[in-house]
Amino acid sequence: MENQYVILVSPRDNEVQLVKEKGYKTILLRKEISFDEIFDVDIPVEIDLNDEETVLEKCLELADQLEIISVFTMNEYRIPLASKISEVLQLKCHLPYEASLRCRNKKMARQKLNEAGVGEVQYCLVNSQSDLEAELKGIDFPLIVKPSNDSGSKNVYLCKDKAEVSTALHNIVQSKNNIVGQSIDTDILIEEFLDGPEFSVESVTVNAQTTVIGITKKLVTPYPLSIEVGHDFPANLNADEENEIRSLVEQSLSVLGVDFAVTHTEVKLTEKGPRIVEVNARPGGDEIPHLVKAVTGIDLKSLAFLVTLGKGIASLDLSSSTVPSASIRFLLANQEGKVYFDEQFQSASIREQKWYVNNGESVQRTESNFNRLGYFIVYGDEQNPSCSKADSVEKELSITIKNPLEI
Template structure:
C-alpha cells in the first residue's frame, strides 16, 4: 500500500540516495534546501529552494505545506540544519524527533561542554573567550597545548591545536575576525578554549530511541593537525576500553537530552579514561555510514529514518555484513604544490572498494586546512583473511601519493619530497 504522507527532507547532505530510500518506503519527499541541484529536483516530489538560514521563514513554509500535505517526519543528516529540523518537527507536533533544546546542546560546542561539566560527565578544563587578549588570562590557569575552536562551525574548520601563547592568540584572532560559519550562519560570539587531551581518538555510532541508547559501532580515527585523515570500523579495543567508552557516551547523550536520533560522538581515550570531544546529533560524515554498514549490516542513514518514522530498534532494517573490517583513508596535502598519484594502481588492489579523487596527477593544490579541502579518499574492505588495514597499506604504496613543488613531474629527492598525508 502506498503511503500518501510526506517526509520533509532538510538540507540534504549526501547524494540522491537519501531521496531514493525515503521514496522506496512509499513516502513523498518534500526537499527544502538553499540550492537544489537539477538531479535532486527531478527526483524529489516537491523540491523547494529557500534560504535555510532564515529559520522563521522555513518553519512558516513547513507549516503552510502541512496544511496541504500530511507530513509524517522531518529528516536531516546535515550538521548545520539539526536545530532547524528539530524546530520544524516541534512546530508540526510530530511525535518522534530530537528536541530543539537537545539539538542546541549538541550543535553549540560551548553548550555541550557546559552541559557535560554540569552533569560531571568526563569534564575537562575549558574556557570561553570573546577576544584574543583573554587568552592571556586563560593560559595562566590552563596548561599548553590547548585547542582553540569556534563553537558552532563543523568539519574541523578553524580548529587549531596551539602549543604556544602566540599560536593560541593567532587562532583566537582568526576566529574573532569571522562573523559567519561555513554555511553563512552567525558564529557564536564565544570562542572555545579547551585543554588538549592526549590519547587515541574514536567515534561512537549509536542510536537513541525512547531514552534507550544502542551502540552500533566504535570507529577508530586518525587525524593530522586535527584534520580527519581516516577511519576504521571496528576499532581494535580491549573489552575494558570498549565498555568504558560506551558507558561515557551513553551518559553524555543522556545529559544532553538526546533522543530519537542516530548520533556520532567523538571521544579520546586519555590516561584518565575516555573524554568526550564532541557530540553530533546526526549520522557521522566522512562515509563512516558505509564502513558501519559493511561491517554491521546497519545503514545508519536508513536507521535514522526508521527512528523518526516511529520505528523501534528491534525492527530496524539490517542487511547481511559483507566484511569484518572496513577503512577509509583521505588524501591530504601537507603543503601547496603539484599532486603525484597513480589512481589506477590503487584501484587494482584486491579489497579496495573505491578510489575517489577530486584531483588528477599533476594538478596544483593548496595545503589541506580542514575537512573541506581534502583531495579524495580510498575505501578498503578486509578480504580473504586480510584485515582492511593491510589492504589499505598496499593501496597507499601502489598509489605513491605525494606533493612536490617540481612541476615537471620528476620524483623529488628525499630532502624536498612531501608524502602528503594518506
C-alpha cells in the same frame, strides 16, 4: 503512506532516495534547487534556510494542506532547523530542539556535560583578546582553541603558550560566518588538550534508550592540522576500554537530552579515561556508514530516517553479507602544486576508490577535511585485518605533487 510527506531540509547525502524507497512523498527545502532536483521530489520549495521564521511559516502552511509525518536531514548545519520544524509541527518522534543545539554547539555541550560531572574537561570561553589574561588562569598548556559551532576541524588550533592562543583567536574572529552563511558563535572555546588515541562511537537512541552499534578508530594527523586521514571499524580495544567508552557516550547522550537520533560521538581515550570531543546528531561522515554496514549489516543512514518515525534497528533489513573489518584511508597533499597519480592503479584489496581531483590538477596543501585528494576503502578477512591491508595499499599507491618550481 501514499499521501504521507517527509520534509527534507537541505539534504547533503542520499536522503531523498532513502525516503522515496520507503514509499513516502518528499518536500524539499533548499535555498536553490537544481533542475534535476525539481523532478526528483514531489514538492520543491526554494527558501532561505537562515530565515527561520519564514521557514517555519512555510512548513505550517504545508502542514495545513498535507499529512507531514517526519522532518529529516543529515546536513550538520541544518539539524537544529529540522528539530525546530518538527517541534512546531508537533511531530512525536524527533530530536529535541535543545538537544540539537547542544550537539551543534561544542560550547553548550561542554557546559552541560561538566555541570553533570560527566567526563569533565577544563575549559573557558573568550570572545576578545582582552579576556585572555583572566580566563587562562588555572588552565595548563597545551590548549585547544576552536570555534563553538563550526565543523570539519576548521580553525582548530593546538596552542603551547599565550601568544599562540592570541594568534588562534585572531584567526577565528576573522571567520564571521560558516560555509552556509550562519553566524559563528562569538564565544570561542579554549579547553585542555585531550592527549590520547581518538575514536568515534556510532549509536542510535530511540525512546531515550541508546544502543551502541560500534566504535571506530580514527586516524588523525598530528597537530596543528588535525586532519582525519582514516578510520578502522571496529576499533581494536580491550574489554575495559570499550566498556568505559560505551558508558561515557551513553551517559553523555542522556545528559544532552538526545533522543530519536543516530549519533556520531568523537572521544579521546586519555590517561584519566575517555573524554568527549564532540557529539554529532547524525551518522558519521567520511564513509563511516559504509564501514559499519560492511561489518554489521546495519545501514546507519536508513536508520537515521527510520528513527524519525519512532523505529529502531529491528525495522531494518540487515545486510547478510558482512566482513570482520573495514577501513578507509584518505589521500592528502603535503604541499601546494600539481598532483600526479596513476589513474589506472588497481589493487585486489580495494573495494571502493574515489578521487576528488583530476590528474595534473593544481591543488592546495591539505589543511582540513575539506580539501583532501580522495580515498580508498578495503575490507579485512579472518587472516588479515582491514587496517593491515590499507597500510599495504598506501605503500603501493604513489602520489606526486610538483610545485611550480619543479615543473
